[in-house]
Amino acid sequence: MTPISEDYLDELRRLRRARDRMDREFAQPLDVPALAKTAFMSSAHFSRRFREAYGETPYSYLMTRRIERAKALLRRGDMSVTDVCFAVGAMSLGSFSSKFTQLVGETPSAYRARDHSQMQDLRVCQVMSVTRPRKPSSSGEAPAQPDP
Template structure:
């Protein structure tokens, strides 16, 4: 990488584009992986951006910006995707009601859970639960792959199918 030489008002020369910027980026990526891993492990716990940021000694704003730049979605969207993936597995199992699944995956509002589930999956949780009876015979790892939620509101609307 080319390094540019800059001088400040006092004539001191400094290097720009050196390895300190690269090491800061690598450190940030390692911290972001820790946040992502924590979300994957503790998705059912009450998590918010401030608590996650405190865990890696970042401000909430900095974590939000860096997370979106690294992973292409917000911290909240990533957390909700993990929760919806787990909810889909619980709904396929069929022994819990939609309300029980909602609270089991860490959501505190049934309305928010249902709305986000519908955005990601394309059908409501109850519709998914009824239709999931057909995937009960699939091996769990295959069922997870086939029924993985679509991120960022990409699910087709039921009327356009």
């Protein structure tokens, strides 16, 4: 077995630092150049290495975090879809709604209107697991069924 180089481990730490920034600052205007600076890499190298490490592009990862947070805000029911869109850092209601529908399998309005009372008795980690946005299949179709 070949030992893992210290340089490789350092690169993974820097990628994780950028990913952690996306998790914390998802509502801020983040772009690849800013995230690449966090990881001390060029934009192109950062994008390639992030995809290799996490299986998706930095933009896709960030949008998934934003949709995840949007679902939590929509379940509360006290904010409009437009307010939620901008609260999670999306710049366009149309793009946000399209991405939400693609990942969740229903529109933000339909998701907000649904009864979410069955989740009241679940622990936060269970709710996060059950409601995590699902990636579309390789054919680009939305998930077969919306989450509960």
